[in-house]
Amino acid sequence: MSHAPARRPSLRRRLLGFLLIPVAILLVLDILLTYGVALGYSNHVHDRDLGNDALTLAKMMGNEQLGGELTPQARFLLQYDPNGDSYFSVVSRKYGLLAGNGHLPQPAQVPSVGAAPELFDTRMDKRPLRAVTLSEASISRPGDTLIITVAETLHDRHVQARSILLLAILTQALLIVCVLSLVWFGVTHGLRVLDPLTRRLARRNQELTPIGGPDVPQEILPLTRTIDALFARLRGMLALHDRFIADAAHQLRTPLTGLSLHVERALADPDPANVRDALTHIRRLTQRAARTTAQLLALTRAQAPSTDTVEHVPLELTRLIPEAVMQRVHEALAAGVDLGYQGPEQTLSIDGHAASLHDLLDNLIDNSIRYAGRGSTVTVSLQARPDGGANLMVEDNGPGVPPEMLPRLSERFFRAPGTSEEGSGLGLAIVQRTAERHHAEVIYQLGEEQGLCVEVRFPPPRVRNSPVPHPETPLAR
Incomplete structure (x- = not known):
């Protein structure tokens, strides 16, 4: 019907x-x-x-x-x-x-x-x-x-x-008809002020530039400003989309080329030893491509327009951080790295997004394990600040980076000179963007002895009682 x-x-x-x-x-x-x-x-x-x-x-x-x-x-x-x-x-x-x-x-x-x-x-x-x-x-x-x-x-x-009313009504009816005609003409003619804006929009193809102008009536300025804000968000999303494609092409070109070469090598020489060696390289390159893809997706999420009012909820760092550290202990042991945690005994909370915060810590730990080297120590610590905020620090005693390179660590695809470990150069960029979404500050500094210390300073939650100094627990190894 x-x-x-x-x-x-x-x-x-x-x-x-x-x-x-x-x-x-x-x-x-x-x-x-x-x-x-x-x-x-x-x-x-x-x-x-x-x-x-x-x-x-x-x-x-x-x-x-x-x-x-x-x-x-x-x-x-x-x-x-x-x-x-x-x-x-x-x-x-x-x-x-x-x-x-x-x-x-x-x-x-x-x-x-x-x-x-x-x-x-x-x-x-x-x-x-x-x-x-x-x-x-x-x-x-x-x-x-x-x-x-x-x-x-x-x-x-x-x-x-x-009789008097009839005479008055005839006069008033004529006056009202004139008024209604003027109202109809005024409304119809007044709406024509939107014609220039309509024609300007009709002439556009795929442009997302602002539509506001001096000819836009004051009464519809909120509408045009809302549309301009929407266009700005769309431009940001399209730029993010283009950047993701460019980054993916840049980062996946090397592993895909290596995969093609090792496949051709295995097909050209069927010797079991050569085939096994080629498969080993293929597995390593596949893992690298998978990790690079995961980091690109994480960076894209971190760079996406913020929705703090929807996503950010109270998070208990004293529970989330130790759990995230425990998930990387086996990987740290396999890499010969001593991974530990140090934090307050009482509850310490911030406003944030749990998945994004997990990505932040995961990239900090991965960066330290990968570049500190076998036999090094990586310590994840959590501290309360007097203003109610929280400081998250990941410190290692590895070779570190030259002091002049510290300001560039948050750049995409940047890797300190002399690094022999494979990496995409996206981990600390993800950390930086995620911290910005949490209105936090990232500080890169050299460790007390050597190595690198990355400190993330989170602001206090929206509603919080005055913090009390917390005693710290001994290192958990």
Whole structure:
């Protein structure tokens, strides 16, 4: 069953959504506010007209020529309404209802004679009304007071408010359409600022140079900087890949050439002694090629971009270092080298990567065993520093190297002059790169008597209690 492809997110839709949805909400709020203002204005106008009607009716009732009575014409005008929604009443305090089309409810407190009309809300026959009442002295009936009340329903008020709202909405709708058109044009035109960056990227083939430039908008600078950082890492990885190929070709050319020569020698002369000698050389060259390949891989791992935040964890050196030394004891005995360990009794830890640290120590020990020579002594020691860090030292009493050569020991493929042992010249380079990944410092110096001492100074872990001086154990042989 085929599935429709997922809709790809759109920056334009997202921007328009962020703009249009609030505008729509504001439109609804504006309609409600406009209706409220229009209704308030309509109430104000109708209340004023209602008060004027009450005052007019009071003047009619106080007209001496009318004698306190309404003419049929005046009664018709007061009672006339197309919807039949107008009411009035004239009530005498002495004689009760004198005129009107209904006995309207009175307010809680009737205003006194000469006071301003009193507006109030009431109901009659379950219909809400807006009413006004006032008091007037009767001329035709001395000593009597007339309470005049005029009321109307709220229908006309709402009709007028809706008319005002309709006029306002038409104007505002036209304005909103113009605003939305400007927003659409602004978003579409504003996104064109990305076109130069897009064209610049489209013109690239396999270039990994930075894409940032003065025409990149400030808002997408974090994106371009992230892409540039990615390109930088890719350039580093590609350079590391090319370097690995070049190093492999450089280091494997000699053993592979030797393998080819000894194979041809064995094939040319089938004498068992010659074949055995050729196989011996083939085995030695194979071991050399395997070790060189392993060191090249280790150097590549050490030179790869650091991921300290993921890889580095607390490591207990007082456990890892002795275990790594023990694994090389049999090889040291076979080479006629006395390999020992010296370290603190209490725990000493750093932040690091166990496999990389094992490669570091393995190359230090291998370098000492290989170049110190038969009958020499190699000592691996571990010391705590007052600042909470740790010092790892590998010292031998072999022939050592000239002092002027010490700064070059960490170079790739460098071998001190006069060395007869076979090697790739990569061991101390691996040590240097691994130490850098652990933010450690490597110091090369001559031994106390003779030979070489390599010291790796590790920084203290991120969280650590104040270190306490530890007594050292005697040499383990």
